[in-house]
Amino acid sequence: MGEPLATGNLLEVRGLTKVFGTLKACDAVDLTVARGEIHALLGENGAGKSTLVKMLFGSLEPHSGQILWQGTPVRITNPGVAKKLGIGMVFQHFSLFEALTAAENIALSLDDGSPIGQIAAKARALSFSYGLPLDPDSLVGDLSVGERQRIEIIRCLLQAPQLIILDEPTSVLTPQEADKLFETLERLREEGKSILYISHRLEEVKRICDRATVLRHGKVVGHCNPREETASSLARMMVGNEVKAVVRVPVDGLEEAPALLEIRNLSRKPATPFSIPLRNISLSVRAGEVVGIAGVAGNGQGEFFEAVSGEVRQEDTGAVRIGGKDAGALSITGRRLLGAAFVPEERLGHGAAPRMRLSENLLLSRHATDRKTFIGPGGMVRSGIVQSAAQRIIDAMDVRKSAPDPEAAALSGGNLQKFIVGRELDRRPSVMVVNQPTWGVDAGAAAHIRQALIELARSGSAVLVISQDLDELFEISDAIAVMHNGELSQPIPIAEATFEKIGLLMGGAEPGHAAHGSEAEIA
Amino acid sequence: MRVELVKRPQRSALFSALSPFIAFALTMAAGAILFLLLGINPISAFYTYFISPISEVWQLHELTIKAAPLILIAVGLAVCYRANIWNIGAEGQLIMGAIVGSAIPVMFPAFESPIVLPLCLLLGMLGGAAYAAIPAVLKARFNTNEILTSLMLVYVAQLFLDWMVRGPWRDPQGHGFPQTVMFNDSATLPALFPVAGRANWGFVFALVAALAVWILMTRLLRGFEVRVLGSSPRAGRFAGFNFNRMVFFTFMLSGALAGLAGISEVTGAINQLQPTISPGYGFTAIIVAFLGRLNPLGIVAAGLVLALTYLGGEAAQTALGISDKVARVFQGMLLFFVLGCDTLIHYRIRFVGLGAKARGESEAVPAAKLEEVH
Numbered sequence: 043m044g045e046p047l048a049t050g051n052l053l054e055v056r057g058l059t060k061v062f063g064t065l066k067a068c069d070a071v072d073l074t075v076a077r078g079e080i081h082a083l084l085g086e087n088g089a090g091k092s093t094l095v096k097m098l099f100g101s102l103e104p105h106s107g108q109i110l111w112q113g114t115p116v117r118i119t120n121p122g123v124a125k126k127l128g129i130g131m132v133f134q135h136f137s138l139f140e141a142l143t144a145a146e147n148i149a150l151s152l153d154d155g156s157p158i159g160q161i162a163a164k165a166r167a168l169s170f171s172y173g174l175p176l177d178p179d180s181l182v183g184d185l186s187v188g189e190r191q192r193i194e195i196i197r198c199l200l201q202a203p204q205l206i207i208l209d210e211p212t213s214v215l216t217p218q219e220a221d222k223l224f225e226t227l228e229r230l231r232e233e234g235k236s237i238l239y240i241s242h243r244l245e246e247v248k249r250i251c252d253r254a255t256v257l258r259h260g261k262v263v264g265h266c267n268p269r270e271e272t273a274s275s276l277a278r279m280m281v282g283n284e285v286k287a288v289v290r291v292p293v294d295g296l297e298e299a300p301a302l303l304e305i306r307n308l309s310r311k312p313a314t315p316f317s318i319p320l321r322n323i324s325l326s327v328r329a330g331e332v333v334g335i336a337g338v339a340g341n342g343q344g345e346f347f348e349a350v351s352g353e354v355r356q357e358d359t360g361a362v363r364i365g366g367k368d369a370g371a372l373s374i375t376g377r378r379l380l381g382a383a384f385v386p387e388e389r390l391g392h393g394a395a396p397r398m399r400l401s402e403n404l405l406l407s408r409h410a411t412d413r414k415t416f417i418g419p420g421g422m423v424r425s426g427i428v429q430s431a432a433q434r435i436i437d438a439m440d441v442r443k444s445a446p447d448p449e450a451a452a453l454s455g456g457n458l459q460k461f462i463v464g465r466e467l468d469r470r471p472s473v474m475v476v477n478q479p480t481w482g483v484d485a486g487a488a489a490h491i492r493q494a495l496i497e498l499a500r501s502g503s504a505v506l507v508i509s510q511d512l513d514e515l516f517e518i519s520d521a522i523a524v525m526h527n528g529e530l531s532q533p534i535p536i537a538e539a540t541f542e543k544i545g546l547l548m549g550g551a552e553p554g555h556a557a558h559g560s561e562a563e564i565a
Numbered sequence: 566m567r568v569e570l571v572k573r574p575q576r577s578a579l580f581s582a583l584s585p586f587i588a589f590a591l592t593m594a595a596g597a598i599l600f601l602l603l604g605i606n607p608i609s610a611f612y613t614y615f616i617s618p619i620s621e622v623w624q625l626h627e628l629t630i631k632a633a634p635l636i637l638i639a640v641g642l643a644v645c646y647r648a649n650i651w652n653i654g655a656e657g658q659l660i661m662g663a664i665v666g667s668a669i670p671v672m673f674p675a676f677e678s679p680i681v682l683p684l685c686l687l688l689g690m691l692g693g694a695a696y697a698a699i700p701a702v703l704k705a706r707f708n709t710n711e712i713l714t715s716l717m718l719v720y721v722a723q724l725f726l727d728w729m730v731r732g733p734w735r736d737p738q739g740h741g742f743p744q745t746v747m748f749n750d751s752a753t754l755p756a757l758f759p760v761a762g763r764a765n766w767g768f769v770f771a772l773v774a775a776l777a778v779w780i781l782m783t784r785l786l787r788g789f790e791v792r793v794l795g796s797s798p799r800a801g802r803f804a805g806f807n808f809n810r811m812v813f814f815t816f817m818l819s820g821a822l823a824g825l826a827g828i829s830e831v832t833g834a835i836n837q838l839q840p841t842i843s844p845g846y847g848f849t850a851i852i853v854a855f856l857g858r859l860n861p862l863g864i865v866a867a868g869l870v871l872a873l874t875y876l877g878g879e880a881a882q883t884a885l886g887i888s889d890k891v892a893r894v895f896q897g898m899l900l901f902f903v904l905g906c907d908t909l910i911h912y913r914i915r916f917v918g919l920g921a922k923a924r925g926e927s928e929a930v931p932a933a934k935l936e937e938v939h
Contacts, residue, residue: 102574353802375805386803395793395800406793406804409786421786 058107065444067093085257086484130203140183187339301326302504304363318342327504334519342528383471396451401432439464456483588902614877626762631872633767634826638850641819654715656847657722662824665692670752693824701816705809754833767829779861
């Protein structure tokens with residue numbers, strides 16, 4: 043597909059600048075992507091990676107600067123122009139319709155009127171040749187996150203792009219799925235295509251990328267060959283100083299500590315045709331302990347979180363116990379009043395109301411627990427006190443923002459996550475349940491959040507962390523349990539846990555799991 | 566050439582403020598065309614319509630009489646709409662409030678006491694709230710579409726009023742006219758400045774209600790709850806806010822205010838029940854709520870503007886000999902243009918030449934993506 047053109051730079055960016063209000067999201071950024079290379083774009087959250095990429099894809103217009111495509115200056119005014127030039131993009135958040143098949147989703151974006159059968163055949167051939175197995179006739183709702191990503195990639199490849207932009211592609215994949223993706227990327231490189239790879243997972247950047255451009259606070263701080271760097275030297279470039287490694291001191295006597303969060307035989311019927319039923323889950327988290335729940339996305343973690351948080355209540359009031367009290371019949375507010383705190387996976391629209399200010403979002407989860415402080419007589423909100431509490435959290439978690447009290451949607455993902463986690467930590471909860479604490483969060487912020495969770499546990503709280511990031515769970519957990527198809531394995535003490543053991547459980551290898559291979563149809 | 570809507574990255578503060586004015590200007594332009602087609606000079610028609618009805622003090626009093634129910638109802642509706650709950654049945658709640666509130670003066674016409682009027686007003690609010698609770702129950706319990714149920718209950722209320730004044734509550738000395746007895750003085754809402762005109766306490770109620778709702782929405786936890794549940798229901802559930810409770814709260818609050826509007830109208834301006842007691846205030850208030858940007862203070866201004874269209878309609882009928890239905894046409898155009906112009910807050914208009922067709926279409930997907938991110 044790639045035309046055998048003369049070597050040279052496929053894309054050259056000179057002095058690209060974008061300003062939002064008073065914040066220079068991108069400040070005179072230079073970037074060159076050569077033909078047939080995998081080029082990493084590294085940077086912390088809010089460093090300007092997404093802004094830069096959006097300008098390359100035509101979703102945002104630069105204030106100044108120049109984009110050269112194959113040596114010719116171009117103006118990319120909208121994504122259509124980008125596609126015509128040969129720039130394709132796979133977004134971090136997929137935009138697929140769950141009730142349609144993979145082929146139908148692809149057809150929607152191609153929009154050239156070719157018959158669906160033809161598109162399905164093309165997609166099948168392409169997926170086969172790139173080693174991305176995909177059945178074009180399957181419903182998106184039935185597919186795992188990894189498979190959904192394949193649809194996005196194939197959709198992008200069908201347009202025969204010269205440059206493919208991937209935004210944090212491995213954040214939703216198992217280690218095995220990520221390996222497959224890397225093979226595909228290497229094949230694309232061999233064909234002479236260029237890839238702009240956005241990530242903050244330093245190990246994988248070192249593994250597959252030929253060159254890297256590092257952004258910090260909207261400015262390019264360096265170009266390098268990641269293979270010649272160490273993870274910590276890359277991290278230093280990104281963050282500006284050494285990333286503090288997360289410290290977890292093992293503690294003895296956890297077995298004797300009281301269980302602050304107990305889950306007993308928790309079951310739940312699937313709420314929608316696309317959700318997973320929960321089957322007889324039992325688990326307890328003791329004071330001082332961090333328990334991790336590993337698992338591939340879409341194996342019931344979201345349903346489990348809803349049930350534990352009280353967004354969905356249980357019929358059996360003893361199914362969830364918080365601080366030794368039955369909480370199954372309590373609402374999320376009732377459970378918070380027992381000392382529990384919750385951080386959901388989705389930041390915008392679940393953990394935070396996008397169009398509301400940070401101070402209002404503080405009130406969102408704490409209006410009941412801190413009623414005496416935040417709410418005055420007659421239900422009057424003490425906005426001055428709420429604002430100063432929000433500022434306290436912003437300072438404690440180093441949340442970066444462009445306005446004094448901005449709307450949640452105006453923050454970058456990582457900064458918003460720091461605020462949402464900080465909002466709960468600020469309460470010193472006795473039980474903390476977190477779903478994907480560092481999803482799409484950069485190294486510096488992730489280390490901060492992880493360390494804070496460990497410290498919360500060590501100060502006597504019970505912490506339950508649901509995550510797809512195995513490195514993270516190994517870093518912070520005292521024990522790891524695995525969720526697969528709505529069932530939870532026995533927790534494995536960290537001293538006995540290995541990547542292999544957990545990886546096998548994630549694939550459903552435990553005897554108790556094997557029988558449920560075809561449960562998706564029943565659901 | 567083709568016109569395209571392109572989503573703005575952020576909502577535009579400029580167009581948020583300008584939109585009602587643009588809408589008003591477009592309504593005027595369309596109105597001018599309408600008058601030209603009717604063979605009337607638009608300038609003199611506009612004068613008759615918008616200037617002559619407020620050129621004397623007593624006319625300003627009339628303006629407040631029309632504006633009071635519009636403002637009262639619209640501030641209640643604004644709370645509903647902010648919560649993403651669509652109460653379209655304020656007209657019915659107004660009528661039910663008027664009927665229930667009239668129970669004492671109609672059934673005990675000889676009962677005179679200073680507590681009669683407060684009781685009437687209270688009963689009126691209760692009547693409106695109770696009637697609004699019907700679509701609330703249906704929505705909370707059976708997830709019915711409140712737009713349909715609340716709207717249909719308007720016709721039920723209208724026919725119920727019609728039956729009441731022709732049947733059980735007809736004035737025995739009324740020569741068979743379908744109306745109740747005249748209310749006694751203690752059941753009459755007093756005028757504010759009797760010497761200058763008819764303006765009554767209803768307008769004061771409207772201003773107090775607007776101020777109270779403004780405090781509710783901007784200062785109180787309950788208002789925060791309304792805004793969260795309306796703008797992101799899932800975050801609202803995470804906050805522990807109960808959507809069903811919110812359905813009852815917003816419906817009954819707006820029902821009570823509509824009921825108050827109804828009983829104020831009956832005790833203040835009409836002084837008896839008739840088959841028709843409202844020229845569609847409950848529907849016009851929807852326009853008022855949107856024209857006022859769902860902001861109680863904006864609604865006060867919008868209420869006065871819409872009240873003027875009622876007065877203008879009456880004036881045009883006498884001075885120009887055109888149907889007072891023209892007022893409805895004006896109101897309809899105004900709502901149409903307001904909603905249309907609100908698009909400009911989130912989108913900008915782009916003109917595209919024919920050659921760019923393909924390019925424009927291929928944008929469909931990223932536009933959807935943007936949607937998702939926001």
